Amino acid sequence: MRIKVGIVMDPIDAISYKKDSSLAMLHAAQQKGWELWYMEPQHLFLEKGTAKASMAPLQVAMDPGNWFTRGEYESRPLSDMDVILMRKDPPFDNEFLYSTQLLAMAESAGTLIVNRTQSLRDFNEKLFATHFPQCCPPLLVSRSDALLRRFHAEHKDVIFKPLDGMGGASIFRIGADGMNLGVVIETLTRHGQQMIMAQRYIPEIAAGDKRILMINGEPVPYALARIPSAGETRGNLAAGGRGEGRPLTDRDRWICEQVAPVLREKGLLFVGLDVIGDYLTEINVTSPTCIRELDTQFGLNIGMDLMNCIEQHLRER
Structure with missing residues (x-):
């Protein structure tokens, strides 16, 4: 019996062909003779107690001009898949959370979800x-203006970043002169409403x-x-x-x-x-x-x- 591999990802039409890791995974699965089934987060739904998706059979190729062929969508239980790769890019918002909760229902029915849904929810x-302080530079997680300013005063050269960003978005470096420190803290914490990370700059x-x-x-x-x-x-x-x-x-x-x-x-x-x-x-x-x-x-x-x-x-x- 052929292994059925589902993938939940951002639109495959818009990926960067040269760089996309999900494409590399799909191509490897196809080389093993496994069936590929394609989904985007909006295709997942719950009906009569069963987590399902509108999914399409997929074939991929390492061809920059034509890297995928997608068949007709059909509604199937997520648990029909032997394994589902959850490859939706951050941010981890409510829609991402709901997707993991639907995938967890398939997980309970025996489908292997990569990565495990509970861990996706637990680990920012x-x-x-x-969790591994012995490996980390000095850092602070807070939304307190006073604590963040104190951390900067101690370490002088500091990186400030949101906890939910990706791709280097909204990362700021504040040097010893403290130029723009206040506005960076205000902007990232949304005036004290959102936690951020301060990290000693690593040359x-x-x-x-x-x-x-x-x-x-x-x-x-x-x-x-x-x-x-x-x-x-x-x-x-x-x-x-x-x-x-x-x-x-x-x-x-x-x-x-x-x-x-x-x-x-x-x-x-x-x-x-x-x-x-x-x-x-x-x-x-x-x-x-x-x-x-x-x-x-x-x-x-x-x-x-x-x-x-x-x-x-x-x-x-």
């Missing part, structure tokens, strides 16, 4: 890193913000260092950074060892750690990227490694 990508960002991909707690042996463009403090590719692959350092591997047992325990099969210098800054659990760049630079097939891991989990079930 910036706060999750703080090693100039050498890149490394993305380390982990499959069931095992790191891919190379990281993608996302190097900021001139005049930028953000290495995110979406913010204009460039990606340069590098072997993991001893410190990178130590950080992975600290995090790995929790990832396995919580059913987080595919995550991306963000590491700057010696410090863990984020643990991305929703839709980690950088598969394509690492595959290209090092001749890897990370999507296939993930599918093999998924296949092993299905066998164990």
